[in-house]
Amino acid sequence: MSTPVVMPQMGESIAEGTIVRWIKKVGDTVDRDEPLFEISTDKVDAEIPSPTAGVLLEITVKEGETVPIHSVVATIGEAGSKPAAATAPSASAADAAPARPASPAPSAGTGTAGLAVAAPAAEAEAAKADGRAQRSSPLVRRIAKEHGVDIGHIAGSGAGGRVTKHDILEFIEKGPAVAPAVASKASASAASAATARPAAPVHAPAPVARMTGDRIEPMSVMRKKIAEHMVFSKHTSPHVYSVFEVNYSRVDQIRRAKKDEYERQGAKLTFTSFIAKAVTDCLRRHPVLNASIDGDNVIYRAAVNLGVAVSLEHGLIVPVVKGADEKNLLGLSRAIQDVADRARAKKLNPDEVQGGTFTITNPGNLGAQFGLPVINQPQVAILCVGTIEKRPVVIDDMIGIRMMGYLTLGFDHRLVDGVVADEFLADLKKSIEQFDAAQA
Numbered sequence: 001m002s003t004p005v006v007m008p009q010m011g012e013s014i015a016e017g018t019i020v021r022w023i024k025k026v027g028d029t030v031d032r033d034e035p036l037f038e039i040s041t042d043k044v045d046a047e048i049p050s051p052t053a054g055v056l057l058e059i060t061v062k063e064g065e066t067v068p069i070h071s072v073v074a075t076i077g078e079a080g081s082k083p084a085a086a087t088a089p090s091a092s093a094a095d096a097a098p099a100r101p102a103s104p105a106p107s108a109g110t111g112t113a114g115l116a117v118a119a120p121a122a123e124a125e126a127a128k129a130d131g132r133a134q135r136s137s138p139l140v141r142r143i144a145k146e147h148g149v150d151i152g153h154i155a156g157s158g159a160g161g162r163v164t165k166h167d168i169l170e171f172i173e174k175g176p177a178v179a180p181a182v183a184s185k186a187s188a189s190a191a192s193a194a195t196a197r198p199a200a201p202v203h204a205p206a207p208v209a210r211m212t213g214d215r216i217e218p219m220s221v222m223r224k225k226i227a228e229h230m231v232f233s234k235h236t237s238p239h240v241y242s243v244f245e246v247n248y249s250r251v252d253q254i255r256r257a258k259k260d261e262y263e264r265q266g267a268k269l270t271f272t273s274f275i276a277k278a279v280t281d282c283l284r285r286h287p288v289l290n291a292s293i294d295g296d297n298v299i300y301r302a303a304v305n306l307g308v309a310v311s312l313e314h315g316l317i318v319p320v321v322k323g324a325d326e327k328n329l330l331g332l333s334r335a336i337q338d339v340a341d342r343a344r345a346k347k348l349n350p351d352e353v354q355g356g357t358f359t360i361t362n363p364g365n366l367g368a369q370f371g372l373p374v375i376n377q378p379q380v381a382i383l384c385v386g387t388i389e390k391r392p393v394v395i396d397d398m399i400g401i402r403m404m405g406y407l408t409l410g411f412d413h414r415l416v417d418g419v420v421a422d423e424f425l426a427d428l429k430k431s432i433e434q435f436d437a438a439q440a
Contacts, residue, residue, distance in 0.1 A: 002081075003052045005036065005074040007067050008350050015140070016164070018066040018221045019073065023047065026083045028056050030076065037073070038346065040221035045312070047346045052076055057083045066221075142378075143168050145295055146236060165228055172235065222315040233377045237412040241372050244425045248274075248388050248403040251435045258440050267333040269440075271388050272308070272362055275407075276332050277439065278431040279383060280304045280325040283358060286424040290357050292378040293415055307356035307376060308336050310343040318376055319343045320356040329440050364388060370406040380412040381421070383428075 007017045021038040024030055035047040036056075054076045061073040077083075140163055144151050154171050156163035210216070219227070251274040262269040283290040283304050292299045304325035307318040319339035324332060342348050359376045364387035371384040386406035393402050407428065411421045 001078060002057060003054065003076045004072045005048075005051060005076060007039070007061075007069050007071045007073055008048060009069040016066050016068050019061050019063050020045065020221060021063055022059060024050075024056050026056055026059055029079070030054065030056055040225065045222050045315070045317070045346055046348055050076060054078050055081045055083070057081055140165055140168050142294075143172070143232065143236070147172050165232065169228060169232055169235070220314050226315055229377070230374050233374050236377060237375050237380070238414060239372075239375060239410055240413045240416075240418065240421070241408055241410050242418065242421050242425055243370055243406055243408045244429050245404060245406055246429050247393070247433050248405055251432060252403045254435060254437050254440050262330065262333060265330060265334075267330055268337050269329075269333055271405075272336060272360070272385065273329060273333040274432060274435060275383075275385060276306060276308070276321075276324065276336060276360060277329050278428055278435065279358065279360065280306060280327075280332075282424060282427045282431060284325055285427060286420070288416060288420055289381045289411070289424050291380055291415065292357075293380065293412070294378075298415060301357040303357070305355050305357045307359035307379075308340065309359060309361035310340045312344060317343055317348075317353065318356060318359055319348055319352050320354065322351075322355065359383070360385065364405060370408045372408065373410050375410055375412055380415050382410045384408040384410065 017039040019037055020040045023035045023037055030036060030050045030053065032051070032053045033049040036050040038045065038047050055078070056074060057077040058075040059073070060075070061067050061071070067073065141151065143149070143165070149168065149171065151163050151168070154163050154167055157167055248271060251271065255269050255271070255274070259269050267273075287300050288298075290301045290304055292301070303323050306321045306324035308321065309316055309318050319342070321327075321332065321335045321339060324335070327335060339348065339352060342352075356376065356379060358379060359373075359382045361371070361373050361382060362385040363371045364385045367387050370386040373382045373384045375382050384407070386408065388403055388405035390401050391404040392399050393404060394400075395402070407425065409421050409425050
């Protein structure tokens with residue numbers, strides 16, 4: 001009995017993945033949960049474990065190919081099975097997709113030619129549009145809804161004509177192509193509506209001139225996906241920022257006193273641990289920062305699922321600590337360290353890169369005073385931690401040395417007003433500066 005291996009879904013709104021590398025080859029024996037292949041999406045690079053033990057009988061998706069989630073990429077047989085003779089990879093998902101029926105030909109000799117032709121043409125066009133809509137991810141449909149775009153007008157480049165995120169972002173960026181006139185009242189009405197709305201400006205970058213000695217490398221799959229995600233976020237949310245300076249002297253004292261104790265329990269007590277704890281407590285008091293926008297509705301999240309940005313060699317991913325608001329300082333320290341370590345080792349599980357409700361990023365580790373990060377959609381806010389260092393400050397008309405740093409909140413002005421963001425930051429500043437030692 002053989003077991004199909006499928007492309008997993010490695011994040012919410014993820015509709016496809018790219019095979020970066022096959023760790024095993026046809027004929028190899030594999031154990032259950034042994035790394036089988038490596039994939040890349042716009043959320044994460046990850047090694048995918050084998051769903052069962054046996055022999056790798058067939059690989060149907062080659063390295064570098066991108067396929068929809070749940071597509072079969074390989075087959076594993078029982079121990080002792082022999083792979084079939086080498087054959088060309090099986091047909092792609094595009095070939096497997098049912099063919100769309102061709103539009104019916106116009107009827108000849110019809111007196112009311114305009115009406116006779118328009119009806120079946122309109123039906124065929126509606127069928128094609130409906131097919132493209134069905135072959136698009138929830139993310140693509142949400143982008144289309146927010147920008148007032150009809151997915152049926154976009155020629156999909158994905159498998160089976162599916163409209164991908166790249167397709168719709170390119171359509172929004174460049175504007176729709178001018179379609180030939182069609183002799184029907186419906187098309188005339190659509191043309192009139194299109195004329196009423198100005199076409200989107202074209203901002204396609206000009207080709208970059210090459211110079212002697214330049215080294216040119218193609219973008220990695222992960223880098224391209226990150227680029228798409230960042231452009232989408234900027235298109236979606238009006239980003240606004242607020243910066244507060246915070247005195248970390250109290251948490252520094254607690255950290256020094258508790259550091260060894262935490263290490264004995266298998267956790268690193270860092271400034272990020274204290275910030276994460278304060279953030280989760282504050283989000284309970286300021287739920288609008290722990291929300292998402294869905295069309296004309298606001299979704300206030302029941303749990304605080306904290307995303308923590310982790311820098312990798314060729315990109316950035318955001319593993320999620322689920323139920324962060326239910327963890328104490330020790331639990332948060334362990335959870336953050338665990339997901340960060342496994343992210344760097346490409347050992348994250350699919351559900352650990354989805355479902356985040358608020359994100360913390362920490363460029364301060366490299367010395368940045370503060371940053372202006374891009375919101376991780378569909379969240380409405382992101383916190384940036386600047387470097388924490390000793391600085392001279394005025395205390396009761398005297399100069400003192402304290403551990404100081406900046407916190408920057410990036411927020412979506414569609415939902416979060418400046419006063420609301422500043423109230424959250426003021427609460428967060430107070431929580432850190434007056435951190436209750438009993439919580440440690």
